[in-house]
Amino acid sequence: MNSSFDRRAPTLDTTQPGIRHIQDLIRHTTPVRLLLSTGDSLEGILRWQDLRYLALCPGEDQPLTLINREAVVLIRSLL
């Protein structure tokens, strides 16, 4: 039992301010700009986050872009 617990991936720690800050951006559908490790920038609205990914909606009726969290250098509100 214990070992199966240990092998499950940890969940997102929502007590961390950074995780909560992103949750707020998601809840308020705040337009954001992301700077990526490649130097590219992306704009859109964050839909959800999990341990490894952010999901960004780049515009209406467009499919989600799945973004590797570790490749996100910074997140800035556009408001």
Next chain:
Amino acid sequence: MNSSFDRRAPTLDTTQPGIRHIQDLIRHTTPVRLLLSTGDSLEGILRWQDLRYLALCPGEDQPLTLINREAVVLIRSLL
């Protein structure tokens, strides 16, 4: 016994939305574009994922491309 469990690599956590999103792209053979850490883009259809790699089929009758998950900056559906 316990230590042998601990040493086994964890399996992919399919309760995470990002992992499930990729599973959906695989099941529906959705054409995708990947942005890589080198700045290169790749297009094709994802065939499977595991803890470390994504397998992409770049076109019919072409061999799989094995892609390091950590080098994938973002994944976008082309539909």
Next chain:
Amino acid sequence: MNSSFDRRAPTLDTTQPGIRHIQDLIRHTTPVRLLLSTGDSLEGILRWQDLRYLALCPGEDQPLTLINREAVVLIRSLL
């Protein structure tokens, strides 16, 4: 009980000099310059840190910029 503890993310280790140095920059609202992994530089005042992120205020009345700690190459006081 034990396993639920194990799965919680560790907290920031404030006994580490580097973490304390950043806490001092935050407390004294010292203007800093950050060099990022993309080669970009950012200036502002650090507001808080957690395990994964630094929050930088780039100027008065501007929203916080959330910065991935691992993408921060160096931090320098501007005083």
Next chain:
Amino acid sequence: MNSSFDRRAPTLDTTQPGIRHIQDLIRHTTPVRLLLSTGDSLEGILRWQDLRYLALCPGEDQPLTLINREAVVLIRSLL
């Protein structure tokens, strides 16, 4: 005893499809092209893999090139 086990590095998890795919390339001495994180490409035949490295033979009578797995962005069969 338990702690000495815990400190040993984990072995390569050969139940993972990506690891097995690489094992197949090794067994069949399939010529491959690797894209590296620097943007460089390498061609040759993979000889073995371990947790941290791939060993590539770039040509007959040439010494092995030891490649950091984490610096390998993708692997493609040349057949």
Next chain:
Amino acid sequence: MNSSFDRRAPTLDTTQPGIRHIQDLIRHTTPVRLLLSTGDSLEGILRWQDLRYLALCPGEDQPLTLINREAVVLIRSLL
């Protein structure tokens, strides 16, 4: 009790030769050059190290530069 230990960050392992080499550079106030992951070089005298950071004094009466260890590609004595 045990779990609180487990959650504390590990301390710097001063039995490792690399860590000791850096400690020697610090003790002898040896001028060094660092190559960073961005390709930038920095010169100065190392003041301390911890798990995540190196502290570099770039010159007399200048504030410390806090450098992410993982962004340091190499360290070279200038003597």
Next chain:
Amino acid sequence: MNSSFDRRAPTLDTTQPGIRHIQDLIRHTTPVRLLLSTGDSLEGILRWQDLRYLALCPGEDQPLTLINREAVVLIRSLL
């Protein structure tokens, strides 16, 4: 007791072929070329390795260069 063991950094796993390959290069003082994550190349003779660093002697009477293992993309014998 157990927790103090757990907190000690693991030692280099010399049963791994990659680690042993590097040990051989060290023992035979084989001249090598390293490709770094910045795209720079370094030549010299490896003196030792530990968990985090390789020590390279770039030439006679020159001080050791300490190289972050994770920043080493590949290692090639020059013989």
